[in-house]
Amino acid sequence: MIELTVTIPDHHPALTAWTLPPEQLAFTSLPRQLLPKLARQTERFPVTVLDEGRPIGFFLLAAGEHRDKYLPEPDPVALALTSLSIDPACQGRGIGLAAMQAVPGFVQRHSPNTRRIVLAVNQRNHTALRLYARAGFVISHTREGPVGPQWVMELPLTPA
Numbered sequence: 001m002i003e004l005t006v007t008i009p010d011h012h013p014a015l016t017a018w019t020l021p022p023e024q025l026a027f028t029s030l031p032r033q034l035l036p037k038l039a040r041q042t043e044r045f046p047v048t049v050l051d052e053g054r055p056i057g058f059f060l061l062a063a064g065e066h067r068d069k070y071l072p073e074p075d076p077v078a079l080a081l082t083s084l085s086i087d088p089a090c091q092g093r094g095i096g097l098a099a100m101q102a103v104p105g106f107v108q109r110h111s112p113n114t115r116r117i118v119l120a121v122n123q124r125n126h127t128a129l130r131l132y133a134r135a136g137f138v139i140s141h142t143r144e145g146p147v148g149p150q151w152v153m154e155l156p157l158t159p160a
Helices: 009-015 031-038 064-068 095-110 126-134
Strands: 002-006 044-051 054-062 078-086 116-122 138-145 148-156
Touching: 002 095, 009 031, 009 054, 031 044, 031 054, 031 078, 044 095, 054 064, 054 095, 064 078, 078 095, 095 116, 095 126, 116 126, 116 138, 126 148
Parallel strands: 078 116
Antiparallel strands: 002 044, 044 054, 054 078, 116 148, 138 148
């Protein structure tokens, strides 16, 4: 069973053990690159994807400047979802989709004032686009990203 939880230090060994194929590394950051930086930040919130209690995925939820760079104007009731990665040994089993489908409930529990989730997908990353679309995200606009044009997608949240 897939579950989302706040990342804790006990998750770090598993989260930092994997790497991704080069075609995926072009579009995301690995947990081992991000975790050391997060202790000094308050606007990015690490989330672990658990499968039967085992850490097998990771992403960040971000506010402030980390969120606003995806938006035409700041939106204090939005969170950005960034840096999704799933252990390659666990890919192809629907874990990414299950995790993204669990995001609205997780966000509503941990940030009840959030009204939408935004993310950016490189336009060459068709696999991620399909994943997010299947999870209910829709393209709202485009932007220029670090490795080319991106679609910005959003998922509205209904108040609890």
